[in-house]
Amino acid sequence: xxxxxxxxxxxxxxxxxxxxxxVIFGYPGGAVLPLYDALFKQNQIRHILVRHEQAAVHAAExxxxxxxxxGVVLVTSGPGATNAVTGLTDALMDSVxxxxxxxxxxxxxIGNDAFQEADTTGxxxxxxxxxxxxxxxxxxxxxxxxxxxxxxxGRPGPVVVDLxxxxxxxxxxxxxxxxxxxxxxxxxxxPDRALIERAVELMANAERPLFYIGGGVVNSGxxxxxxxxxxxxxxxxxxxxxxxxxxxxxxxxxxxLGMVGMHGMYESNHAMHDCDLMIAIGSRFDxxxxxxxxxxSPGSKKIHVDIDPSSINKNIHxxxxxxxxxxxxxxxxxxxxxxxxxxxxxxxxxxxxxxxNTWRARxxxxxxxxxxxxxxxxxxxRLYDAVKNRDFYITTEVGQHQMWxxxxxxxxxxxxxxxxxxxxxxxxxLPAAIGVQVAHPEALVIDVAGEASIMMNIQEMSTAAQYRTxxxxxxxxxxxxxxxxxxxxxxxxxxxxxxxxxxxxxFVKLAEAFGWTGLRATxxxxxxxxxxxxxxxxxxxxxxxxxxxxxxxxxMIPSGSAHNEMLLGPEDQKASPVSEEGMVLV
Amino acid sequence: MQQQQIERHTIxxxxxxxxxxxxxxxxxxxxxxxxxxxxxxxxxxxxRHFSRITIVTSGTPMIIEQIKNQLRRLVPVHRVTDLTIExxxxxxxLVLVKVKGAGEKRVESLRIADIFRARVVDSTIESFVFEMTxxxxxxxxxxxxxxxxxxxEVSRTGVVAISRGPEAI
Ligand SMILES: Cc1ncc(C[n+]2csc(CCOP(=O)(O)OP(=O)(O)O)c2C)c(N)n1
Ligand SMILES: [Mg+2]
Numbered sequence: 001x002x003x004x005x006x007x008x009x010x011x012x013x014x015x016x017x018x019x020x021x022x023v024i025f026g027y028p029g030g031a032v033l034p035l036y037d038a039l040f041k042q043n044q045i046r047h048i049l050v051r052h053e054q055a056a057v058h059a060a061e062x063x064x065x066x067x068x069x070x071g072v073v074l075v076t077s078g079p080g081a082t083n084a085v086t087g088l089t090d091a092l093m094d095s096v097x098x099x100x101x102x103x104x105x106x107x108x109x110i111g112n113d114a115f116q117e118a119d120t121t122g123x124x125x126x127x128x129x130x131x132x133x134x135x136x137x138x139x140x141x142x143x144x145x146x147x148x149x150x151x152x153x154g155r156p157g158p159v160v161v162d163l164x165x166x167x168x169x170x171x172x173x174x175x176x177x178x179x180x181x182x183x184x185x186x187x188x189x190x191p192d193r194a195l196i197e198r199a200v201e202l203m204a205n206a207e208r209p210l211f212y213i214g215g216g217v218v219n220s221g222x223x224x225x226x227x228x229x230x231x232x233x234x235x236x237x238x239x240x241x242x243x244x245x246x247x248x249x250x251x252x253x254x255x256x257l258g259m260v261g262m263h264g265m266y267e268s269n270h271a272m273h274d275c276d277l278m279i280a281i282g283s284r285f286d287x288x289x290x291x292x293x294x295x296x297s298p299g300s301k302k303i304h305v306d307i308d309p310s311s312i313n314k315n316i317h318x319x320x321x322x323x324x325x326x327x328x329x330x331x332x333x334x335x336x337x338x339x340x341x342x343x344x345x346x347x348x349x350x351x352x353x354x355x356x357n358t359w360r361a362r363x364x365x366x367x368x369x370x371x372x373x374x375x376x377x378x379x380x381x382r383l384y385d386a387v388k389n390r391d392f393y394i395t396t397e398v399g400q401h402q403m404w405x406x407x408x409x410x411x412x413x414x415x416x417x418x419x420x421x422x423x424x425x426x427x428x429x430l431p432a433a434i435g436v437q438v439a440h441p442e443a444l445v446i447d448v449a450g451e452a453s454i455m456m457n458i459q460e461m462s463t464a465a466q467y468r469t470x471x472x473x474x475x476x477x478x479x480x481x482x483x484x485x486x487x488x489x490x491x492x493x494x495x496x497x498x499x500x501x502x503x504x505x506x507f508v509k510l511a512e513a514f515g516w517t518g519l520r521a522t523x524x525x526x527x528x529x530x531x532x533x534x535x536x537x538x539x540x541x542x543x544x545x546x547x548x549x550x551x552x553x554x555x556m557i558p559s560g561s562a563h564n565e566m567l568l569g570p571e572d573q574k575a576s577p578v579s580e581e582g583m584v585l586v
Numbered sequence: 587m588q589q590q591q592i593e594r595h596t597i598x599x600x601x602x603x604x605x606x607x608x609x610x611x612x613x614x615x616x617x618x619x620x621x622x623x624x625x626x627x628x629x630x631x632x633x634r635h636f637s638r639i640t641i642v643t644s645g646t647p648m649i650i651e652q653i654k655n656q657l658r659r660l661v662p663v664h665r666v667t668d669l670t671i672e673x674x675x676x677x678x679x680l681v682l683v684k685v686k687g688a689g690e691k692r693v694e695s696l697r698i699a700d701i702f703r704a705r706v707v708d709s710t711i712e713s714f715v716f717e718m719t720x721x722x723x724x725x726x727x728x729x730x731x732x733x734x735x736x737x738x739e740v741s742r743t744g745v746v747a748i749s750r751g752p753e754a755i
Pocket of ligand 1: 397
């Protein structure tokens, strides 16, 4: 419905409101002043001022991944847009729905190397799901609505809308294009029924089946997770999760084998190697999961369910490909399974579980406890124990602490675990935690951090202080870029080139400088008290936990190795040096 | 997986004729390390703003499948058709060949052009420009024959292709 002409900036705000946007993460500048003016004159959308545009995108990711909604970012042209690129790439790799509005120089200056001009659509083309440069005010309302549709539907991802300043100031009628069908973009949601029948057939006859579920289940929504949980329980099959899929199936369920992959569980990886039917749902056979491709699950038939056809048969050839939304697919599988009254092969399944239980008995997360130094694993066990009965969210940075968090903190439902999986972006955790906290003001939001990673977006402490978001930063401070050090130990003869975290700030004083509370733990006996204090202290808190500097993260599939060649601890590490083939892998 | 053969495929991509669409397609190929043997693009439906991109590429069957799925994932892409497997199809290319020379070589170049049904579209006392359409192989053969006869410049369009028979893709 056409209305009175209004400015482009007002059209943008109206479209955002019609899309249900409640909060924007952003940073102003010359090319977005009209948009900031329009924001100033309204009160439906809240703006969170970050301290760096990369953090705006991570915060929007945190918001999106903990709610299932689209995260919205607003940054200026040139440096504002280029600073956002890492965040956009992160959102692309982890399929997080984000709409990023970037200012641009006025249309008549585009291509002139104008002040703060950057070819934003050119730069962001490979790191977004889609992007737009709006060159005519006529297109504006359609493009904004379309951007949301593209970001949230199908396999979600980041979408950039580049908005020249003159477009923000021009006048035109606003038209609500929400729910308009797209000319060419139309992802397949419903699966082919015949394929579902065949999948159920394969499952009914499997002797050593395994569910391998990933972030796609989380993206499909809470209902999809619930359906999948119901289905897995109906089958009685074991279920392993990827790093991004943690929480999509309850960790406490006896059918859950925990995480798979490089630092995944011994039982998960062995089950993956030995299964005769793999049911991959919303997972993408990423190299962190598969290990050595040639030795990947050699004896299994594989079913792959994904909404993105390009994820299928990319790394691993599968026997049955089902394109569709996880929720729809699992709903259909459930129906067919029930209608056919499938009885899985009970005897074979019992033998399979016996085998799995012998792997479980290896107790792969075991570590050597200490009364003198805080083991990082111990710190996380105590943390988990303190939070498990609360409404808690965990974000992480990247490194050993991230893998330990994935191993030691258990998630019962989706949307509560946020980590940078695909891109592995140090600096993700703090801004993501702020985004989560903005969406869930009452929840306990904890960034499990490393002392090196936290420095990458440390300026966001100021954002948290300004908006009184009571995020907790739990630093496992090992004074090393631990994951780098571990690889140097394993692969480069212990030559620790530039991986020592020198000249660290005093994190307690730093906390005070930003108006936070700072706490420190140096001995195992202090852990419980410090964690309690952290939880009870209102407002944002940093906890500097001095952990064992030399601890390595196990279990581990060394790069270039197969799933059944896991190292369980430092003893194994010495016994089997990494192959030359493994050396070139990252 | 290892023993997969490299195959050559001609893929037709119908896209919205909008800014940046060609960059998306080319960026996809370079970013993911796929081959492009030739790529042609032109608007084919002015009213609906459709352009047709014809790409000749090569790779293992798994890579070819990836390429098509990645192309389908681009938002302004309407339809991706693998003309090599989905339909019997025709491929044509146009070439302009400039040959410089005199005497016997000049006469010979004209004779060969005649055999190939190439047309002379420009001539001076010491040069011809031939125009020829045909399959890639035929063009290659023509160019090879012209090489010793004074060929000094070649310009080719790359492949365009269409399915045979009464159906549209
Ligand atoms: C932006 C970025 N730069 C570099 C890396 C490579 N990298 C991966 S882990 C790591 C060390 C992280 O150290 P820290 O945050 O202290 O975590 P720890 O491994 O010690 O737990 C580095 C440098 C990265 N993942 N991201
Ligand atoms: Mg560290």
